[in-house]
Amino acid sequence: MSMSPRPAPDLDLRRDQVIGAARELAEADGWPAVTMRRLAGELGVTQPVLYSAFASRQALIDAVALNGFDELAAALKAVEASPKARMRAYLDFAAAHPRLYEAMFSLPSGLAFAADDTPEPLLRAFSGIRDAFPEPDETQAEVAWAAMHGLATLQASGRLRPSHVEARLDLVHRMLTQPATH
Amino acid sequence: MSMSPRPAPDLDLRRDQVIGAARELAEADGWPAVTMRRLAGELGVTQPVLYSAFASRQALIDAVALNGFDELAAALKAVEASPKARMRAYLDFAAAHPRLYEAMFSLPSGLAFAADDTPEPLLRAFSGIRDAFPEPDETQAEVAWAAMHGLATLQASGRLRPSHVEARLDLVHRMLTQPATH
DNA sequence: GCCTTTGTCTAGCAGTGTTATATAACGATG
DNA sequence: CATCGTTATATAACACTGCTAGACAAAGGC
Numbered sequence: 001m002s003m004s005p006r007p008a009p010d011l012d013l014r015r016d017q018v019i020g021a022a023r024e025l026a027e028a029d030g031w032p033a034v035t036m037r038r039l040a041g042e043l044g045v046t047q048p049v050l051y052s053a054f055a056s057r058q059a060l061i062d063a064v065a066l067n068g069f070d071e072l073a074a075a076l077k078a079v080e081a082s083p084k085a086r087m088r089a090y091l092d093f094a095a096a097h098p099r100l101y102e103a104m105f106s107l108p109s110g111l112a113f114a115a116d117d118t119p120e121p122l123l124r125a126f127s128g129i130r131d132a133f134p135e136p137d138e139t140q141a142e143v144a145w146a147a148m149h150g151l152a153t154l155q156a157s158g159r160l161r162p163s164h165v166e167a168r169l170d171l172v173h174r175m176l177t178q179p180a181t182h
Numbered sequence: 183m184s185m186s187p188r189p190a191p192d193l194d195l196r197r198d199q200v201i202g203a204a205r206e207l208a209e210a211d212g213w214p215a216v217t218m219r220r221l222a223g224e225l226g227v228t229q230p231v232l233y234s235a236f237a238s239r240q241a242l243i244d245a246v247a248l249n250g251f252d253e254l255a256a257a258l259k260a261v262e263a264s265p266k267a268r269m270r271a272y273l274d275f276a277a278a279h280p281r282l283y284e285a286m287f288s289l290p291s292g293l294a295f296a297a298d299d300t301p302e303p304l305l306r307a308f309s310g311i312r313d314a315f316p317e318p319d320e321t322q323a324e325v326a327w328a329a330m331h332g333l334a335t336l337q338a339s340g341r342l343r344p345s346h347v348e349a350r351l352d353l354v355h356r357m358l359t360q361p362a363t364h
Numbered sequence: 365g366c367c368t369t370t371g372t373c374t375a376g377c378a379g380t381g382t383t384a385t386a387t388a389a390c391g392a393t394g
Numbered sequence: 395c396a397t398c399g400t401t402a403t404a405t406a407a408c409a410c411t412g413c414t415a416g417a418c419a420a421a422g423g424c
Contacts, residue, residue: 036381046404048383057381105335106288108212122341139349142342143357146332146350147325153287154331159304160324167321168328175325175357218412228373230414239412 015053015063017043022064026099031061031107058108065103065111069121072104076128084173086132087148091169094152101156105149133176140176147172197235199225201246208246208281213289216243240291247285247293251303254286258310266355268314269330273351276334283338287331315358322358329354 021042025034036057040047054060075093079085094101103109111119129148130141151168154160160168203224207216218239222229236242257275261267276283285291293301311330312323333350336342342350 035379037379047381048405049403051382052402105339109339138343139346139353142336142346143329143333143350143353146336146342147329148332149336150328150330150332151325153335154324154328157287157291160328161320164321164324168325171321171325175360178357178360217410219410229412230374231372233413234371 011053018050018053018060019064019067022060023067023100026064026103027097031099031102034061061103061107062109062111064100065107065109066119066121068097068100068104069119069125071097071100073121073124073128076125076132081132083132083144083177084169086129087144087169087173090129090148091152091155091165094148094156098156101152106153144172144176147176193235197245200232200235200242201249204242204246205249205282208285209279213243213281213284243285243289244291244293246282247289247291248301248303250279250282250286251301251307253279253282255303255306255310258307258314263314265314265326265359266351268311269326269351269355272311272330273334273337273347276330276338280338283334288335326354326358329358 018039021039022034025039025042034057036047036050040050050060054063072090072093075089076086079089111122126141126145129145130136130138133140133144151160151172155162155165200221203221204216207221207224216239218229218232222232232242236245254272254275257271258268261271293304308323308327311327312318312320315322315326333342333354337344337347
């Protein structure tokens with residue numbers, strides 16, 4: 001066996017650079033504009049180099065998405081653990097980084113959720129919603145998550161009245177915190 | 183002026199054929215597999231012919247989506263006008279035609295919703311949800327729609343526990359029909 | 365018969381993701 | 395110091411995409 005005859009240029013560092021450039025480019029011009037050629041040009045290298053960091057364009061997008069879940073989890077944890085504060089933080093996050101959110105949820109990806117091999121950032125983001133309620137319940141958290149996700153995506157595609165963001169959030173909040181009559 | 187020296191092959195008919203073939207292909211192999219070449223091959227014509235029916239691939243996908251909204255509106259109207267029945271019909275529709283639903287909501291499209299030029303099928307589908315409630319309210323309907331949409335998409339991408347579909351629907355239903363304490 | 369109009373096809377452009385092959389840079393060894 | 399072997403990078407190509415200009419053919423009116 002022999003050691004590295006040529007120093008590896010810190011793969012992790014370059015992964016981060018590629019992820020960052022992809023995010024920037026996507027947020028500016030949309031995901032279709034994020035091509036391997038343009039990305040390589042932006043970084044001053046050639047396409048094949050990108051394939052030493054990510055096996056495919058899809059793998060790169062998945063990495064960006066995972067990155068996004070990490071940030072989302074942090075954004076949720078950063079505010080007080082009340083349903084309304086956390087839900088508002090969720091909607092704010094989605095509105096602030098629409099393309100990133102798109103990569104996390106709308107673009108095809110191999111990231112499962114309620115499975116055995118669920119990546120850790122996804123679990124952390126989910127618990128950020130679940131633990132916002134006084135009596136955490138899995139089903140309630142799933143419904144809250146779904147409501148937030150629905151509001152975020154429909155809002156982003158211009159299918160809800162922009163002037164009623166607050167009213168909808170209020171209604172969801174009231175519904176979820178009302179004592180169940182069940 | 184002069185009349186048609188060659189009979190037009192019923193453009194509307196062919197539009198429907200193309201839409202149908204695109205839907206079938208998408209449902210079978212996913213949207214990326216729906217290429218103009220493959221679609222033309224499936225229909226026994228060449229690519230340029232498709233462009234006489236639709237200006238672009240995007241326009242074709244939009245047409246498929248609009249078609250889907252039409253079917254969704256019909257599926258909702260077909261069941262009794264109760265919140266639970268309509269919401270279940272919505273989720274069933276999304277689960278039965280995942281790629282069609284994807285075209286309607288996840289793929290980029292120019293179909294607005296809460297705008298002046300909102301296509302009529304979209305309005306009909308939305309009212310199918312709104313009018314399911316005893317006292318129709320726009321905000322309530324938007325929230326119900328968002329919850330359904332969130333459940334449908336998160337479920338489709340395997341991010342909710344498959345065994346708890348009914349429990350989540352129950353919870354949403356209870357929340358939305360409970361008298362507001364506000 | 366011809367001519368005009370129009371639909372269709374062939375062939376091509378520019379761009380994509382991805383990869384096989386060649387080149388150049390570098391550490392370890394003699 | 396020179397050579398060797400390894401490995402990151404670059405060049406060039408493949409197969410594919412959406413889309414389109416120009417050539418061909420079919421079908422009515424005269």
